[in-house]
Amino acid sequence: MSAEETHQASAEVAARVERRWATIAVIIVVMMALLAAFAGIHRATMPQPRVETIDPARIHLSGEFVEGNLGSVLEANGTVTVRAIGQQYSFTPACIVVPADTPITLRATSADVVHGILIQATNVNTMLVPGYISEQLMRFTRIGDYLMPCQEFCSFGHEGMWGKVKVIDKAEFADRAKGGGRLSCVGQ
Numbered sequence: 001m002s003a004e005e006t007h008q009a010s011a012e013v014a015a016r017v018e019r020r021w022a023t024i025a026v027i028i029v030v031m032m033a034l035l036a037a038f039a040g041i042h043r044a045t046m047p048q049p050r051v052e053t054i055d056p057a058r059i060h061l062s063g064e065f066v067e068g069n070l071g072s073v074l075e076a077n078g079t080v081t082v083r084a085i086g087q088q089y090s091f092t093p094a095c096i097v098v099p100a101d102t103p104i105t106l107r108a109t110s111a112d113v114v115h116g117i118l119i120q121a122t123n124v125n126t127m128l129v130p131g132y133i134s135e136q137l138m139r140f141t142r143i144g145d146y147l148m149p150c151q152e153f154c155s156f157g158h159e160g161m162w163g164k165v166k167v168i169d170k171a172e173f174a175d176r177a178k179g180g181g182r183l184s185c186v187g188q
């Protein structure tokens with residue numbers, strides 16, 4: 001084989017390999033787009049449809065996240081709203097009580113630095129960013145206690161920042177919610 005032919009052959013090999021890798025790269029991009037669409041349509045993961053802001057220095061003074069408004073509340077339409085805040089180094093309420101088999105909206109924010117809420121054995125996992133309200137839909141099918149660690153490093157006490165979610169029977173929750181007010185399992 002002449003030098004000319006050798007050069008020609010290796011150029012062909014390079015072109016073939018390049019085409020193959022370009023095809024693989026395109027397939028990966030298309031697959032990622034399809035996965036994002038699938039996850040979004042099924043609400044497993046969704047970009048925030050809207051951004052809600054809040055002044056972290058004033059959350060304890062007035063508005064939705066004052067202490068008396070934290071915890072779980074049964075709404076008129078049968079769903080439950082849970083409001084919570086994270087601060088160095090605890091959640092309020094430290095123990096959240098919710099009914100099983102009920103659509104639940106978690107609304108939470110941070111009073112100081114970035115924290116995270118992760119509920120064991122579920123896909124509930126959201127960051128609490130000071131200045132913003134995080135909202136996540138959730139539903140529990142199994143009664144029991146779930147650990148809720150802070151999943152974002154928030155300084156020296158981070159590893160001790162744990163909460164709990166107690167999922168109870170739907171009828172029992174409705175019974176406890178009859179008196180109105182905000183429910184939590186702190187102190188039980």
Ligand code: CUA
Nearest residue numbers: 150152154158
């Ligand atoms: Cu709060 Cu880590």
